[in-house]
Amino acid sequence: MQDAHSHSAISQSPVWQALQEQAAQLKRRRLADLFAGDPQRASDFSLELPQFLLDFSKNHIDRSVFVNLLRLAEEAGLDQWRADLFAGEPINVTEGRPVLHPALRGGLAEDLEIGGVSVTGGVEAELQRLKELVVLLHNGALTGCSGKRITDVVNLGVGGSHLGPQTAIEALRAYRKGDVAVHFVSNVDGAQLTDVLVGLDAESTLFIVSSKTFTTSETMTNARSALKWLQRAAPDEAVEVLLQRHFVGVTASPEKAQQFGILPERTYRFWDWVGGRYSLWSVIGLPIAIACGFENFRALLDGAADMDHHFREAPFAQNAPVIMALLSVWYCTFMGYPAHAVLPYDQALHMLPAYLQQADMESNGKSTNRAGVEVDYATGPLIWGQTGINGQHAFYQYLHQSPEVVPADFIGSVTAGHDLEGHHEILLANMFAQSQALMNGVDAESVGRELAAKGLSQEEIKRLTPFKVHRGGKPSNTILLKELDPRSLGGLIALYEHKIFVQGVILQIYSFDQWGVELGKGLASKLEPKLAAADLADEDDSTAQLIEYYRRNKCGAVTPTELPEVEVAESAGEQA
Incomplete structure (x- = not known):
């Protein structure tokens, strides 16, 4: 395994410096112009695997940036870290353990x-x-x-x-x-x-x-x-x-x-x-x-093992977890976009944003690199989101017209998970339209033409136009599954697992401990007996005030609800 202390800070490398310069330049270029200048962009910046299509063409990158991001992965030693992961080396260094969840699903190249x-x-x-x-x-x-x-x-x-x-x-x-x-x-x-x-x-x-x-x-x-x-x-x-x-x-x-x-x-x-x-x-x-x-x-395990094999074997430029990780690092660390939205257009995936929130933020929410030195760059993004159609009527206004840029993952499937006619086409049309609208936006000239077609006066058009402009340039990935079934779900989850690992490798942090979780749990165990009675002199004023308020008001509180009464059937053999 790599010596955790044998590396130099990656943020000082030439490729890192080049990417910082390119980030400043790309912010001034329109996504729509990137498509206009490259007829092959959609196909070249897409990857088709047996279970899904990953379209990453609506991202604020050009070919030069993509090449430099791949170089960054190489300079970070991703090849070796990936080999160490699958070889069972103790890459969870702070706890002295290997990280072998791929072994649970047959994802290793050979037994250990x-x-x-x-x-x-x-x-x-x-x-x-x-x-x-x-x-x-x-x-x-x-x-x-x-x-x-x-x-x-x-x-x-x-x-x-x-x-x-x-x-x-x-x-x-x-x-x-x-x-x-x-x-x-x-x-x-x-x-x-x-x-x-x-x-x-x-x-x-x-x-x-x-x-x-x-x-x-x-x-x-x-x-x-x-x-x-x-x-x-x-x-x-x-x-x-x-x-x-x-x-x-x-x-x-x-x-x-x-x-x-x-x-x-x-x-x-x-x-x-x-x-x-x-x-x-x-x-x-x-x-x-x-x-x-x-x-x-x-079948769920088999689908994850498929992704393990892809991640182990595919070259970086055609490796789905590597590509998604590089884009995440590009936006959070270089472009300065601290959040990332997960937007499934499938009701069955409604818990996926919460699951990925834990997987990503508990892994890469770190500020210390592998040498024990505080990083001088942003690490993992804030992950949030919910099902797409509900989100469209909630926070998409923010995605479209806020000055903030929130990169997003749109996730859907070709095959509906039900037999109701017409529903799935409306769902997918909305998913495709939203990623298109985030990319292109609507400029003042287009708004003016739309309002003029509705018969509004020039005065009204001038007044309303600023409020209806969408500046666009909001990047996204689209993951389009052939079908949401056990095998494809396994592959989808494993895709994100490996993406998170790659992010950590590039950012030179340890992704597999979670000391931030342990701190609060330890404090809670010490405070719990103090809710009943104990000297609060060693607590800060705010915590002491909260506990004292709890003690004063507990006596007059409503009696907590007991666990429900249990109905026991008369016949021991009767089924509930």
Whole structure:
């Protein structure tokens, strides 16, 4: 693996300096003029892979900039870092771990051993165990304490332990099985757990406790409350039996799951070389396999492995993750555009912006380079967005006419996920139109002609024109899937994973730790007992004031809502 301290600051390199100069020049050029001067631009700045078309032609780059961006990737040592990733080198340097989520989906070029154990063998063994559980669930053979079949599964997890699986299940709505319902609880705010449990039959409910460490405060608090809910439903059952029959553990710390009371055969393992936000490919994806069937979960993994192979083998100039990463660095670091919008034109992908927000911002929201020195440039962008049609009636006004420039990813599919006539054509027409409008805008002359055609006077035209001008020049990528299915979804998510990795390599930061997450969690654990009673002298004035206000008003507050009463069917064999 590369020595993290053997590099010079990339921001001092000639290619970096050249890109800074080009950024200043490109800001003065219109996107429409770039197309006018290059008849081959659309085809040359596009990449077609088996599952989708990536059109990056509506970006503020020319061929010279593209060449320099590719040189930047080479000078950053991307070839070696990519090789180190797939070879299992400890590229998560601050935690001394490899980063091997590609191994979870068969994405390595060859098997590795860690601690004398085959990585692929361990992954496949856990997947087979997971498959057996899923088959039992769908066959109705998995039962709770009373003998009733499990019909509802509640996943208790936060961060990567819920966001990845829930995003995938929502995206694969057309592939869901109907016999077992999957629910998610991520928030320690008891309102979410209470709402999810309303209407569920405790006798036929299974809880998945998903936590890498099995010490995550939010998740374990929800797990203990779920156990209390079960106890109220079955007061005569021993706690040990409830834990054994109604709980599954998914963790990198199986011994802690078993200390909690979950059976070893109901504990599913992943490893510390799997980052939480990259863990949906592991047994953390159990909810996906339950909701959509194991065969579709396997297809999801296969699609991600396809992208792993593409990322490993394709030259940089035809490498989709590399191209998208270079464009992100170009805009955030060189052009000075600090935000990036993710705009899916597919209702099934409505959670994708939130998923990518975590994946990107938790990875590259850093200000220290690999030498431990504060960077002198912007790193990862702020990621935000939502489904396109809803966004058009919310924040697209900002995208079009604000002085700020927000590069965007438009994501859609050729094939509709439904059979309603006419809907999909309207959806795609809007997606194509919005990227076109952001690129071209509308100048004053065009506005004047439009208003004149409507019969307005010259005085009215002059008054209204400034308000209707769109300056354009707003860049975007378009990812057009052939179809949103398990395989293409796997490829899409893996595309962004590798993009984020490449960004980090170029910016010389470590993308796989998240110390900023740990800081707040540590402070919260110290403050929690002070909400009841403790000396606040060592707290800052603002925090002390907030705690004192909480203490004063807690006594008069409305009694919190209890977990819902459990309706126990008269017949132990009756299905909910």
